[in-house]
Amino acid sequence: MADDGVNTKVEAVSKATTETIELRTEDGGVFDVDKPVAMEFLILKSFYEDEGRVFDKTSIRLPNVKQLELSKVIEYCTRALEFGAKSAAAAGDKDAERMVRQEREGFEAEFVDELSNEMLKELILAVNFLDIKEMLDFLIRSVANRIRNRSVAYVRQFFDIENDFTPQEEDQIHQENAWAFEGVDAD
Amino acid sequence: MQHHYHHRSQSHLSAGVPTTPGGETQFASEAKLGKKRGSYNCGRCGLPKKGHSCHVAITTAAIESTPTHADSSVAISATSSLSTTRPPPLRQHCSNLRRALSFDDDVEDVRGGFPEPEAAYDEEDLQFDDPFPDPDSGGFPPGCLWEILRRLPPVGLLAAARVCKGWRETARKLWRAAEELRLRVPARAQVGFVGSVLQKCPGLVRLSLRMESDVDATMLACIAFSCPNLEFMEILKSDTAMNRITGDELGRFVADKRCLKSLKMEGCSNLGGFVLCSSSLSTLWLSDLFSLSKTVFNCPNLKEISLEFSRQQNDSTDLTSMVDGLGRYCTRLQNIHMASLRLSHSVVLALTGAQLRWLRMLSLVLGSEITDASVAAIASSYPNLELLDLSGSSISDSGIGMICNVFPETLSRLLLALCPNITSSGIQFVTAQLPLLELMDCGMTICDPNSENPLAGESNDWELKNISKTKLHLVHQKLIIKHNRLKKLSLWGCSGLDALYLNCPELNDLNLNSCKNLHPERLLLQCGNLESVHASGCQELLIEAIESQVSNDFLAMENVLPCKRLADGSKRVHVPHFLSAQSYDDDKKQRVKRQRCNVLVR
Numbered sequence: 001m002a003d004d005g006v007n008t009k010v011e012a013v014s015k016a017t018t019e020t021i022e023l024r025t026e027d028g029g030v031f032d033v034d035k036p037v038a039m040e041f042l043i044l045k046s047f048y049e050d051e052g053r054v055f056d057k058t059s060i061r062l063p064n065v066k067q068l069e070l071s072k073v074i075e076y077c078t079r080a081l082e083f084g085a086k087s088a089a090a091a092g093d094k095d096a097e098r099m100v101r102q103e104r105e106g107f108e109a110e111f112v113d114e115l116s117n118e119m120l121k122e123l124i125l126a127v128n129f130l131d132i133k134e135m136l137d138f139l140i141r142s143v144a145n146r147i148r149n150r151s152v153a154y155v156r157q158f159f160d161i162e163n164d165f166t167p168q169e170e171d172q173i174h175q176e177n178a179w180a181f182e183g184v185d186a187d
Numbered sequence: 188m189q190h191h192y193h194h195r196s197q198s199h200l201s202a203g204v205p206t207t208p209g210g211e212t213q214f215a216s217e218a219k220l221g222k223k224r225g226s227y228n229c230g231r232c233g234l235p236k237k238g239h240s241c242h243v244a245i246t247t248a249a250i251e252s253t254p255t256h257a258d259s260s261v262a263i264s265a266t267s268s269l270s271t272t273r274p275p276p277l278r279q280h281c282s283n284l285r286r287a288l289s290f291d292d293d294v295e296d297v298r299g300g301f302p303e304p305e306a307a308y309d310e311e312d313l314q315f316d317d318p319f320p321d322p323d324s325g326g327f328p329p330g331c332l333w334e335i336l337r338r339l340p341p342v343g344l345l346a347a348a349r350v351c352k353g354w355r356e357t358a359r360k361l362w363r364a365a366e367e368l369r370l371r372v373p374a375r376a377q378v379g380f381v382g383s384v385l386q387k388c389p390g391l392v393r394l395s396l397r398m399e400s401d402v403d404a405t406m407l408a409c410i411a412f413s414c415p416n417l418e419f420m421e422i423l424k425s426d427t428a429m430n431r432i433t434g435d436e437l438g439r440f441v442a443d444k445r446c447l448k449s450l451k452m453e454g455c456s457n458l459g460g461f462v463l464c465s466s467s468l469s470t471l472w473l474s475d476l477f478s479l480s481k482t483v484f485n486c487p488n489l490k491e492i493s494l495e496f497s498r499q500q501n502d503s504t505d506l507t508s509m510v511d512g513l514g515r516y517c518t519r520l521q522n523i524h525m526a527s528l529r530l531s532h533s534v535v536l537a538l539t540g541a542q543l544r545w546l547r548m549l550s551l552v553l554g555s556e557i558t559d560a561s562v563a564a565i566a567s568s569y570p571n572l573e574l575l576d577l578s579g580s581s582i583s584d585s586g587i588g589m590i591c592n593v594f595p596e597t598l599s600r601l602l603l604a605l606c607p608n609i610t611s612s613g614i615q616f617v618t619a620q621l622p623l624l625e626l627m628d629c630g631m632t633i634c635d636p637n638s639e640n641p642l643a644g645e646s647n648d649w650e651l652k653n654i655s656k657t658k659l660h661l662v663h664q665k666l667i668i669k670h671n672r673l674k675k676l677s678l679w680g681c682s683g684l685d686a687l688y689l690n691c692p693e694l695n696d697l698n699l700n701s702c703k704n705l706h707p708e709r710l711l712l713q714c715g716n717l718e719s720v721h722a723s724g725c726q727e728l729l730i731e732a733i734e735s736q737v738s739n740d741f742l743a744m745e746n747v748l749p750c751k752r753l754a755d756g757s758k759r760v761h762v763p764h765f766l767s768a769q770s771y772d773d774d775k776k777q778r779v780k781r782q783r784c785n786v787l788v789r
Contacts, residue, residue, distance in 0.1 A: 121327070128328050140331060144338035152349045159327070161351050173349050 022059040029067030030059075033074055040077045042131035062130070068119070069126040076135050079107055112142045117158050120146070332357050341370060341384060362387035369395040374427065376400050385413035393419040402454075403431040407440045417444060421451040430454030434461030434479075441465050456497060479504040482512065489517040490545075496527035506534045514541020522548040524576075530554025535561040539568035550576035550602070559586035566593040576602035578628070584613035591620035599623045604630035604677070611664040611684070618668045625672055630698070631680035633664045665709075678702060679721070689714055699733070700724050707732035717784045730788060737784040 019035040021044070039045045044060065062070070083104045090096035115123065120143060127136045147155050156163060165173070327335070336347050336357055348358040365388040372381055381396065391414040396406075402422060410417065424430055430453065438461045441447060449470035460480035463471070468486045474495035482504075484492075492513070496502055506529055513520070520543050525534075530551050538549075546569050551557060557580035565575070570593050577586075580603075587609065590601070598621050603609055609632045618624065665686040668676070673691045677698035678684060684702050686709035694714040699705065701724035710732050712720075717737055722730050 124327065124331055128331060136331075137334075140334045141338060144335050144343075147335075147347075148339060148343055150346075152346055155347070155350050159350075161354075164351050165349075170349070173355075 023070065024059055024061045025065050025067045025070050026061075026063050027066050029070060031070055031074060034078075036081055037074060037077045040081070040132050040134075041073075042133070043129065064129045065126045066122070069122050072115075072119075072123060073127060073130065073132065073135065076111060076138075077132065080134060083107075108138060112139075115142075117146070121159070333361065336361055341368070345384075359387070363390060366390060367393040369397075371397040372400055372402075374399045381406060382409040382413065385409060389413065390416060392416055395419075395421040395423070397423045397425065398428045398430070399425045401429045401431060404433070404436040407432060407436060411440055411443060416446060418446050419449040420447065421449075422453065423451075424454040428454070430475075431457050434458040438462045438464070441468065476504070478502055479509065482509045483516075484513050485516050487516060488519055490519055491522040492517070492520060493522075493524040494526070495524075496529070498528065500528070502527070502529055504529065506530060507537045510534050510537040511540070514538060514543060518543060519545055521545045522574075524548075524550040524552075526550075526552045528553050528555070530580075531556035532558055532561045532564075535564055539564040543569070547572060547597075548574035548600075550574065551580070552576055552602075553579040555579060555581055557581060559583055559589070562586040562589050566590065570594065571597045573597050574600040574602075576600075576628075578602050578604040578606065578630075580606055581608055582606055583608040584610055584616070587613040587617055591616060595621050595623070597623065599672075600626040602626070602628040603632060604628045604679075606632050607634075609633075611666050615666060615668065618670045618673065623672060624670060625693075626675045627673065628675075628677040629681065630677050633666075633678075633681040633683040681705075685709060687711070692716060695719070697721070699729075702729070705729055710736065712736045719785045719787055721787045723788050725788075730786065734786050737786065 020032045021035065021038050023031045023033055023038070025031070039048075047060075065073075083100060086100045086103075087097065090100050112120070120139065124136065124139050124143070127139060147158060150158075155161075163170075332354070336344060336354070339347060344358050344361060348355040368384075368388060368391055370381065370384065376399075385391070385394075394410065394414060394417060396402075398406075402424070406422075410420065422430070432452075432455075437452075437458060441450065442464050444465075444467075446467055447465060448467055450468060451470070451472040452474070454475045455473045456475050456477045458473070458476065458479065460482060462481070462483040462485070464483075464485040466486070466488055469488050469490045471484075471486070471489060471491070472493040474493070475497050476494060477497045477499060478501075496504065504527070506525075506527060510525075514537065518541070523538075523543075523546065531554060534554070535551065535557060538551075549565065549569065549572055551561075557577060559582050561580070562577070562582055563586075565572075566589050572594055575590065575594070575598060582603070587603075590598070601617060601621065601624060609629070611633050614627075614629050614632070617627065663685045664681075664683045665688075666678070666684060667688045669690040671691075672693055674693050675696045675698075676689070676691070676694060678687070679698045679700040679702070682701065682703045684705050687699075687702075687705060688711045689697070690713045692715055695716055695718045697712070697714070697717060697719070698721040700721045702722075703724065703726065705725065707726065707728040710729065712733070720733050720737060722733055725733075
């Protein structure tokens with residue numbers, strides 16, 4: 001019985017019979033996104049709710065988002081909604097809850113593994129623009145994990161940041177914190 | 188009767204009994220208190236410490252800003268034996284890194300070990316309307332950078348400050364916003380290390396240091412200087428580090444810190460004596476105390492105190508006058524925990540002589556000179572106790588009788604481990620008379636301390652030909668417990684226990700470690716909510732019996748009733764007297780949605 005409930009909810013998310021909205025990316029991509037997923041993009045949600053518009057099949061242009069990013073975002077949000085539904089259906093049953101949690105963690109690990117550093121950054125910019133809180137938090141955590149134990153040089157390269165310290169300033173900071181950095185690998 | 192539990196205990200003073208889950212906040216401090224028990228149980232995994240190798244000395248309560256962590260039960264997570272010298276799993280690919288600082292990554296069980304040492308930040312209110320990247324922030328919207336840096340451990344944040352000026356600025360703001368810091372100070376840390384970190388976070392409210400290098404008054408001075416708003420302070424100590432702080436130094440620190448609410452310190456063997464004056468202090472935990480001369484607790488708002496003395500035999504602390512003074516000045520005390528071999532009846536009398544109107548939790552452990560008379564005194568002075576722990580004392584079944592007489596309306600936790608004069612009828616009486624009981628610890632009670640292994644070894648031989656009659660009352664003991672609220676029951680080390688019938692629908696955790704003589708066919712567990720059973724040191728057949736009783740596809744009536752094959756091949760079925768048709772149906776319904784129960788043998 002619990003399973004049926006989950007299935008119907010999942011179907012509601014993915015079937016084409018639900019309302020969709022068309023999103024256009026800046027590089028010419030066109031996506032038909034289901035309403036529940038689209039409403040995760042708070043930038044869209046406020047657009048519709050505040051303005052009191054009817055949710056019809058209009059097309060919205062997203063100037064700061066590219067195809068590749070949007071497709072990834074849609075993928076994540078769709079799965080996140082599914083997990084949310086499964087979690088709700090499993091509420092109270094600790095084993096089932098644990099399974100859903102593990103499944104989600106597995107998905108998230110795979111999802112982030114496939115992202116290059118560049119892609120990760122682009123996604124953060126896109127998700128920040130679209131204002132998707134949950135996914136932003138997930139991406140940020142992933143970035144923090146990636147730079148956690150890395151050398152300063154790696155971090156600079158990751159974020160494509162220029163070192164704007166003078167050599168003297170750098171030296172000084174290095175002296176201050178010398179004890180923290182002995183043996184850091186140059187990666 | 189000789190008390191042999193001394194030689195079984197190890198030098199750690201670590202928490203004993205796990206606390207019940209789902210604690211109300213008034214129990215939160217009790218939960219922390221409840222972990223500071225004598226050494227018979229390892230605080231990490233709830234197993235008796237004998238032959239055990241968890242490395243962490245004292246479990247800490249999570250000094251966390253998120254309230255959800257506060258009451259999670261700790262001992263059940265037998266998996267995490269956190270050793271801080273082991274490289275954290277995430278970084279194994281960098282294991283050749285030699286870091287001056289390294290931090291545990293364990294996020295799951297914050298209470299189970301030293302919590303992950305990251306700074307938890309009070310979020311600044313940053314308004315960012317502009318979603319576009321700011322070049323100074325390295326290609327990220329400024330708000331994102333804050334969030335990323337916020338999730339780094341302290342050393343990561345220090346590294347981040349070197350990336351570029353924008354990052355240094357953000358890192359600086361994060362430090363200044365930091366309210367809570369947990370730091371591990373490694374053995375070879377330079378002197379200025381803690382000081383330089385602390386100076387970055389003047390807004391610090393909670394500080395927890397795990398010292399692997401020696402600590403002395405310079406550390407206190409550092410803290411006093413850098414953290415004017417400090418309210419919660421904790422100094423934990425690894426085995427190899429020494430705590431050289433003296434009583435005078437501690438007294439000065441406490442007197443100067445006008446907003447200090449909670450002070451917890453391990454390794455207090457050099458205090459020697461102290462005068463503590465503070466009107467803000469409400470929680471005080473000191474462990475490894477030894478030979479205190481004068482002690483003055485001038486802390487009128489003190490609510491919780493935990494004083495653990497070291498096990499050395501020549502401790503010269505005058506406990507009676509200490510408790511006397513405590514009772515006189517700290518009249519608001521609610522939770523008291525004392526662990527000392529020198530606890531005696533006169534100490535109890537000093538306690539009961541004080542007017543501690545709010546006392547709800549009393550724990551006086553390891554005092555073999557605490558007797559039934561002490562129980563009488565406690566019961567008459569403090570009839571509203573919610574937790575009573577007299578583990579290691581000499582009380583007998585008549586002391587239990589007094590407890591059951593006075594405390595049935597309030598007592599929910601009773602701990603009587605290592606009390607050799609208690610019998611199974613005493614234990615059964617407790618469960619019958621205390622309806623609010625949620626936790627009971629009777630470890631090492633029903634056993635013969637003189638016998639190392641008279642019965643073990645032969646898995647099929649239940650004959651007791653060679654046991655003398657005088658010792659017969661210590662073996663073949665039976666426990667039948669039916670209780671509606673009991674959540675945790677510990678019978679570890681009860682080697683005299685032969686048969687056990689439990690009908691406790693709310694029971695979550697059952698500890699049968701080293702119940703060597705519990706007969707597999709005389710075990711009946713009717714506890715639908717059982718989540719873990721600890722069965723280390725038990726016979727193989729018993730473990731199998733437990734597993735079959737708690738498994739999910741356990742439905743047949745025959746399996747439920749213990750039976751015995753007689754010589755003529757017939758089966759005699761033992762039907763426990765509390766088994767009724769009605770309880771059976773309930774049990775069956777419960778079985779349908781029973782969680783998986785883990786039988787823990789390690």
